[in-house]
Amino acid sequence: MLARLQRLVILAVTLAALGWLVGWASEGRPVLAVAGALVLAFGYVFILAVEFVLLACLHGRDETPRAGPLQLLRAWLGECVVAWQVFVWRQPFHAARYPDVPGRPGVRGVVFVHGYVCNRGLWGPWLARCTAEQRPYVAVDLEPVFSDLDIYVPQLEAAVARLEQSTGLPPLLVCHSMGGLVARAWLAATPGAATRVQHVITIGSPHRGTWLARLSRTTNSRHMRQASEWITGLAAREPALHTGRFTCFYSHADNIVFPACAATLPGADNRHLPATAHVAMVFHPEVVSEAARWLAASSSCVAGGASGR
Template sequence: MVARVTRILLAIQLLAAAGIYLLLTRYAGLHGKLPAALLAVAIVLLVRMTITANNFGLSWIYRSETPFDHRLGRLAALRLFLIEYCASMVSSSWTMGFCTFRDRPGEADTAPVLLVHGYGCNSGYWHFMSRALSRAGIGHYGIDLEPMLASIDQFVPALHARIEEICRQTGREQIVIVAHSMGGLVARAYLRDHGARRVLRVVTLGTPHRGTGLARFGAGENVREMLWTGDAENGRCSAWLDSLARDEDAALRPLFISIFSHQDNIVSPQLSSHLPGARNIEFNGIGHVALGLHPRVQQVVIDAIGSAA
């Protein structure tokens, strides 16, 4: 479903560019075809850039205090924005729509890895992470969580079935879960329901473990379950997140590695990704979508998989 929606949105953008081109050439007096085409595409790209800028603006409202050694200068902030914009464009306009994920058994003697995507995405999000894991010889597998707007609890049976299937295929007793954003909450809900018999380690990237204020601008039951209300100091998470924290086994928290960025433009407050009892790894200068595409984050994930035992 997400792949279909991604293609439809891309088609709409291409039609918008074509319409702008016609307006420029027929009514705006711009006679050169190439300049008109370039300007039409630039306008569409500018609209997409405005959406990314809006996300950063909204995240500023709910932001948590950034530690001094993670603060950015102007040039670093501009680089952060441009990298996140490019990551969003590539993911939403290409990999999620056209890069079908295939199981990739590995060569390295490591546990198989299941990649779990986040809200509004599919397994195509992991295209670049998959290439990094393949270069490291690590076997990895994907899953598509549907329907897109369902409750997080509704994704747990599909995750459970996929984990059992991977264990049967590989002959391994346990796997490593690498999850982005909402996918980390699905993994926690799975452990709450099924325990850690099949799970060696869970690595989460930009997961809103205590919710995010930007969830109020999304759609779906899962978005309401990820909601953070109020400011960073005095706010509160959703009843679902409170229930998850209350019902899960705290003794399993050392299985988790939570990777997050102090400049996350979707998870805000950013310290919502700090998971008590887990190993928390902080980055700066990386946006939410870019986390799974960034070489430094990919290397940390590879190291975490290799050290799981």
């Protein structure tokens, strides 16, 4: 559903830009024609700029070091590129490029859980790497797109169960943004879930909500507001020991989840990624290395156990 919606948006923006270009060019205004077409085609960069201004203004007394102007500029430029790759290319047109790999016994798998207004296409480079390494994985598509977060819990349960059955091992969960909240909701709602995952890595997840969510009216974005009833209720019902299973990546240049400490969890392994924006964090080398470290550790344990026998 989301891929079709994003294709329609891309088509509409392209037609509007072409219409503006042709219309004003025919009036003998080439500069206005080109400038307007570029603004229509790449207007998202201005929206991103506004988000970065907001995060800088709303840093307040956040415990995370404040991002400097050059760090914010670097993060904005990087996000402009990554956002185009994800929202204009991978998600609308290549979400199904890498089908899930169910795996084989004894090889630990990965469950990828995307965030708000995303689909499995977000994880393209990750899925390509897993496919090349013959690493089992399931990348979920959380549908409906703007639903109550609790509705996604059965979808995550199905993904975890699928890898459990095919590999015989608890999978690693890698979650971006809203996906981290879905993972926590699944852990809180599913008896014995803590023993069914090796570890949970969250990337820019609004564990304590985000200021920006107040500007949206969808059900899941309302859940992600600061001190929302949903987030407060989740924290109250999840066992404290679960947070020790989390590595939470966050950034003082996250243009979606701010203040920055909102992406951390008490008791978790919280790691700061300087000068890195919200979507760009998904592909940060430190995040990729952390996932590889957990998977390598599990492989060593399996190999060690086999040699011991």
